[in-house]
Amino acid sequence: MASSATAGTTYLISSQGRLPRWQDILPGTRHVEHPAPEHRSIYLDTAGRDLRRWDCMLRYRTPGPDREAGWELVVPGGKLGTELHIDSDTSDLAPDELTAAVAGLTGGRPLRRSVTVDTGEHRHEWYDRNDRLLARIGVETVAATVIGEAATVEQWQQIHLDISDAASKKHRTALTAALARTDAAPTPQRGELDRALATIEAHFSLATPAGKAADKVVRARGVLADYLDTQLEAIAAGDVWLRRGLDPIHPTRVAIRRLRSTLRTFRKVFEPTQRSWLDSELYWYAGVLGQVRDVQVQRVRLAAALEDLPPELVMGPVAARIDTDLRADERHRLDEVLRTLDSDRYRTLLATLARWRIQPPLTEEADRPRVIVKAARRAERKADTRARTAADGEDEQALHLARRSAKRARYAAELAAPLLGRHRAKRTISHYTRIQQVLGEHQDSAVATDLLREFGARAGTTPGENGFTFGLLYGLELQAAERARRQAAEVTT
Missing domain, CATH: 3.20.100.30 (VTC, catalytic tunnel domain)
Known part of the structure; x- marks a missing residue:
């Protein structure tokens, strides 16, 4: 009434x-x-x-x-x-x-x-x-x-x-x-x-999406379901964007990273076989998208670096070489993404994500808040250890592992924020975001040096071009990588 x-x-x-x-x-x-x-x-x-x-x-x-x-x-x-x-x-x-x-x-x-x-x-x-x-x-x-x-x-x-x-x-x-x-x-x-x-609903075996219904009564399970649902929706929405000729590559990859991080950090709360299969298939699809994203990042990065150079140091059609070659490479890799959308493997993946959205294969551990909190804190400790190890040496693989662990710690804190406490989670997210950004800058510089070496070699053997400017940009990227390494040491101490 x-x-x-x-x-x-x-x-x-x-x-x-x-x-x-x-x-x-x-x-x-x-x-x-x-x-x-x-x-x-x-x-x-x-x-x-x-x-x-x-x-x-x-x-x-x-x-x-x-x-x-x-x-x-x-x-x-x-x-x-x-x-x-x-x-x-x-x-x-x-x-x-x-x-x-x-x-x-x-x-x-x-x-x-x-x-x-x-x-x-x-x-x-x-x-x-x-x-x-x-x-x-x-x-x-x-x-x-x-x-x-x-x-x-x-x-x-x-x-x-x-x-x-x-x-x-x-x-x-x-x-x-x-x-x-x-x-x-x-x-x-x-x-x-x-x-x-x-x-x-019952006749069609369609439960309400897990993050939006009765599972919220169980707080830990509801936190998990909400986070999963957000990432699954983003991946599906990215599919719609791609089919409309738009570019959702970066946010779709971020949703996949968050989802894979959840599968690994909180592995105890998922049925093992289904978790392992989905992790593997998401890794495959993220790799297809990643080939496009890597080119996009480098095209923007190198164009900005070139803009910062004095005009007298830009010798030959450097901007045209960077833009033309990388756009062609991006188009080629995007065509591969579009072909992937029509593959049986991808259709199976998307159908599985739809089932996960309705009823994720959670174990009894998903009902225990302490399991989620302990997993999030374990991710933090692992990220701290790897970040200190990477900052103390010059091992490229150690830097890569540290960046990946920082992402996982950040994403784990995002998911577990209602259980950890909003204030603590906010500090944690900010800390690992900073580490991720610094180490990401180092990674981008490493990729850029490989590209610039290739561009320089090609320009040196092409009439009307020379490799001077590419060599200069190469040197600046080495400096940027070293600067990022020093910053990594600062933010991890």
Whole structure:
């Protein structure tokens, strides 16, 4: 029963609930009613509800209040999330642009009508004598048809309440009493698709994504599930970007690194066989993406270094050589990524990630906060040891291991922050981020010297070019590497 009328709240009306005479509930005010035409939403998905598994939404909407008719695609994923709207007068066939974008998430399986939702709304508004809006109530009647082996129809009514600051306590009390008489109960904010599918989730063996449901009752398991879900969504959203011709390489690789780090740092909380297989496949896919990212980083790095040189020290078409060669290499490697998206191996990986998002193979250890905390602190100790070892010597492999361990310690602190304490986690993340950045600078310099040596040798044997400037840049990168090594010693002491 509605105990209080809260602004911005949605109420679900029971089947026995009776609506009041809205024009009478706020005496002394002006009541305005806005009957709105019915509108329809048509949701598409595969027979196995693949888009649902990723919390994606592809739908056609008929004209409605404040909207044009057309198609809409929504893919979660943080910074890589996608929202596309295409105006259209027909719901017969989804635009190729949208179906192609989700081809990876659907596994190439055909899309069909999954759910239709018909909604009719009456909106009621109340104004005071100064014509100020006091409150607005929207009463929706919804009929949802879920299309599976047989059509299932669900119907409900809901009320959306918004109260303005101009409403008095008396107005709020009257609204509360009116809602109480309808037996309306506050309900969590939930999309029409979620509500329509709620009654058949078990039939399709589709649990709610693990990070967003009952598993949160177990704090440690919920922390793990939330972190996993964020990385899995980002990887899937990166797939959509790639298919749209955009560049999600860096954030997708970061999500993969975070996911692999979680699998390794917190290995006890995962079923061993599935954990090992996923780690191996993510390593493979990250390597494909990494070939593109490495070229991107070096193209930007070398162009910036060249800009810093006095013009008289830039001899020959150095900028053109760097830009042309590296862009061609980037294009070649990106083509390989796109071919990978259509491989059976990659499709299997993405399908596995979808299953992990719904039900990650966690062990009983995932229910124990101390297991997660101990693993995060163990990652910190390992990172500290490797960082000190690397700073004391000149072993390139030791520097690489130290950088990798710093990343893992940082990511472990990100995941375990609710268990470690936000303040402590923030300090830890900042510390290992600094180590990671310094050692990353050293790594980038090492890669740059290899490239510059190759460019210099090529320029020395090409008419109209010479290797002087490349040699100069080579020397500057050696200095940058040494500087990074010294900084590493400072931040690890």
